[in-house]
Amino acid sequence: EDKVVQSPLSLVVHEGDTVTLNCSYEVTNFRSLLWYKQEKKAPTFLFMLTSSGIEKKSGRLSSILDKKELSSILNITATQTGDSAIYLCAPGDSGGGADGLTFGKGTHLIIQP
């Protein structure tokens, strides 16, 4: 059975801090790892990672995949209150797995001013 584990489940930090969110997975026929940010209803796409060791960056957010360790991290530097959200990761498989996109329970990040 495919599994996705995110840690920590919740995190409270102060504005300006740097945070690292973790995602580990066990997926049959791994194809990609996707990160999403969910503030209200619809999760919004952040990154899609397919290659190990290549960092993807968008402003203060960056993410990297480690296929050997079956994990990915999402870094946010100089956090702002607007970064408060649930961050979700989802490994995608190319077939043979339970489904195309299984989400972890998410990390609930709270940035205090």
Place this chain on the structure above:
Amino acid sequence: GAGVSQSPSNKVTEKGKDVELRCDPISGHTALYWYRQRLGQGLEFLIYFQGNSAPDKSGLPSDRFSAERTGESVSTLTIQRTQQEDSAVYLCASSLMRASQAFFGQGTRLTVV
């Protein structure tokens, strides 16, 4: 359309009634997912459609839940004899292909009273 569209955005129904939720995916997207998200919880996979293949129904919680999709167009999620535990936000997402970037609709908030 420009994005994934879900209707209704909110639905209040009496326990025991049937409800039908609709999802209009992005045109050309072969993959379509339904998720359920209870208050404070993660995204719970319900069902996945990929092109004309048989859908992956492994996440449907009971036989009261069913979903259909005609080709690569609209999908409907039907919940029969609703129960209070069905109260949640139901999110639909579509992607160009399996395991690629998925775009989410704004969801339908279902309240069973």
